[in-house]
Amino acid sequence: MAGIAIKDLSKSFGPRDESFAAVSNLDLDIKDNQFITLLGPSGCGKTTTLRLIAGYIVPDAGTIHVNGRLVSSPGSVVPPDGRGMGMVFQNYAVWPHKTVFENVVFGLKLRKIPAAEARRKVAEALAQVNLTGLEERYPNELSGGQQQRVALARSLVVEPEILLLDEPLSNLDAKLREHMRTELKVLQRRTGITFVYVTHDQAEALALSDHIAVIHGGRLQQYGTPYEVYSKPANRLVADFMGLVNLVSGKVLEVRSGTGKIELGHAITLDVALPTGTSIGDNVEVAIRPENIRLTKPGNGSPPRAKISERTFLGNISEYYATLDSGQTLRVQTHPLQVFAVDEPVAIEIDASHCSVFRGSAAK
Numbered sequence: 199m200a201g202i203a204i205k206d207l208s209k210s211f212g213p214r215d216e217s218f219a220a221v222s223n224l225d226l227d228i229k230d231n232q233f234i235t236l237l238g239p240s241g242c243g244k245t246t247t248l249r250l251i252a253g254y255i256v257p258d259a260g261t262i263h264v265n266g267r268l269v270s271s272p273g274s275v276v277p278p279d280g281r282g283m284g285m286v287f288q289n290y291a292v293w294p295h296k297t298v299f300e301n302v303v304f305g306l307k308l309r310k311i312p313a314a315e316a317r318r319k320v321a322e323a324l325a326q327v328n329l330t331g332l333e334e335r336y337p338n339e340l341s342g343g344q345q346q347r348v349a350l351a352r353s354l355v356v357e358p359e360i361l362l363l364d365e366p367l368s369n370l371d372a373k374l375r376e377h378m379r380t381e382l383k384v385l386q387r388r389t390g391i392t393f394v395y396v397t398h399d400q401a402e403a404l405a406l407s408d409h410i411a412v413i414h415g416g417r418l419q420q421y422g423t424p425y426e427v428y429s430k431p432a433n434r435l436v437a438d439f440m441g442l443v444n445l446v447s448g449k450v451l452e453v454r455s456g457t458g459k460i461e462l463g464h465a466i467t468l469d470v471a472l473p474t475g476t477s478i479g480d481n482v483e484v485a486i487r488p489e490n491i492r493l494t495k496p497g498n499g500s501p502p503r504a505k506i507s508e509r510t511f512l513g514n515i516s517e518y519y520a521t522l523d524s525g526q527t528l529r530v531q532t533h534p535l536q537v538f539a540v541d542e543p544v545a546i547e548i549d550a551s552h553c554s555v556f557r558g559s560a561a562k
Contacts, residue, residue: 200265200282200359200392202228202251207260209246220246222416224260228409233386233393235403238413239439244396245364247413251394252285252362253278264360281360284353288365290345292337292352298324299333301348305356323355326385343374347381354389361386363395367402379405400441404428412436434556437485444486444528448555450478460484460555466522468550473557485554488531492547493520493538504528504546506538520546 204226210217221243228234236244249255251262253275262270269276278285292301302323306316324330327347337345346366353361363382367375383406386393397403403410404424412419412427412435420432431437438445451467452459458472460482468484476482496503504520507527511534518530518538528546538544 201230202226202360202392202394203261203263203266204228204247204251205261205263207247207250207262208258209250209255210258219416221250221257224413224416224418226411226418226421228392228394230265230392231390232408233383233395233406235395235397235407235410236413237397237400237403237410237439239398242413243416244398244413246416248362248364248394248396251360252283253281282358283360283362284356284358285362286346286349286353286364286366288368290337290349290366290369292345292348294337297334297336298329298340298348298351301337302351302355305352309356319355319357320351323351326354326389327351327381341374342370343378346370346378350382350385354385354391358391360392360394363393365397366395368397368399375402382406400439404441412439414439429552431485431554434483434485437554437556442488442529442531444484444488444491446484446486446526446528448482448484450476450480450482453478462522462524462526466524466546466548468548468553470550470553470555472555476555476557481558483556483558485556486528486548487552488517488529490549490552491520491528491530492549493518493530493532493536494545494547496543496545503543506540506542506544509538509540520544522546 204224207221207224209221210219212218224247236247238244250257250270256275257270257272259272261268269281299320302320303316306319327350329347329351367378370378379402395406407424409421410424410427411421414435420427420436427436428440431440437443446462448460448462450458451461453472453476456471457469460468460470504522506518507521508519510517515531516534519527520530521527
């Protein structure tokens with residue numbers, strides 16, 4: 199199988215005096231046999247990055263190596279069919295006039311694989327994606343999930359070292375997306391192929407990935423495990439993009455060695471890890487995940503109070519908006535059996551060990 203080394207990669211589009219930088223100085227080291235996700239909002243550069251890896255776009259600067267072999271640079275690009283990669287597109291791109299077998303065998307015919315061997319490889323690829331027995335069906339006779347698996351089988355049958363997937367689940371309904379997520383992860387583990395997956399869906403990225411590359415504005419914001427990018431965001435952009443978060447203004451009261459005390463207002467203080475260079479009196483923003491806040495009935499000696507301003511029952515959890523005396527509102531998630539009424543006063547506790555602090559209101 200293969201790893202990918204991306205160094206100082208840049209790509210702009212449009213006239214030189216009005217060009218738009220889709221990818222800027224991107225460095226990324228993708229290890230062999232891993233599931234890597236390029237994650238970010240629409241227009242952030244993730245699909246451009248994928249197409250650069252695939253060889254469909256020539257970079258303006260930087261290099262891409264696959265297993266030590268230079269495949270992309272400004273002066274030389276190995277074409278897509280010479281890279282040992284497969285690609286699965288958002289719209290499946292299966293031929294409607296061809297059967298499942300004909301769709302999957304197409305790449306083998308281009309490589310002039312003998313017919314008997316091609317049939318064997320197609321059978322193996324269809325078995326990998328649980329489509330055995332559907333060889334003679336046409337795409338309009340298949341569900342959306344089955345069509346997606348045909349596209350996967352067509353990429354897998356040529357035995358790629360790397361599989362590139364451009365938002366392949368975005369056209370599926372929620373339940374089928376969840377099912378296909380599981381299938382994709384199992385497939386990657388079984389085949390050992392390096393998967394590079396593009397999505398704007400944080401839940402997909404967290405569920406599937408060994409590592410996540412969070413991209414914003416064409417630049418890499420953070421590259422780490424799902425736990426790292428969710429629990430230890432590198433900056434405010436990552437904290438705000440990765441799942442639900444409360445970004446609360448605060449002021450630094452004390453600074454110690456790497457830690458300190460922050461006041462959120464009206465007697466709510468947190469002992470937290472502070473960014474390097476933070477001083478007493480600095481204004482900061484604290485990222486607090488809804489699941490790291492605890493609501494209880496108020497009582498003697500209870501922590502500072504808030505009032506429930508909104509409640510939503512979501513089945514497996516209940517979600518509350520709790521307004522502090524300072525006027526700031528926190529989004530809180532609790533067990534569904536823990537019930538509070540709107541306008542009910544509550545005591546509130548925040549797990550400071552899972553909070554992230556960023557300097558200023560626009561900390562990067």
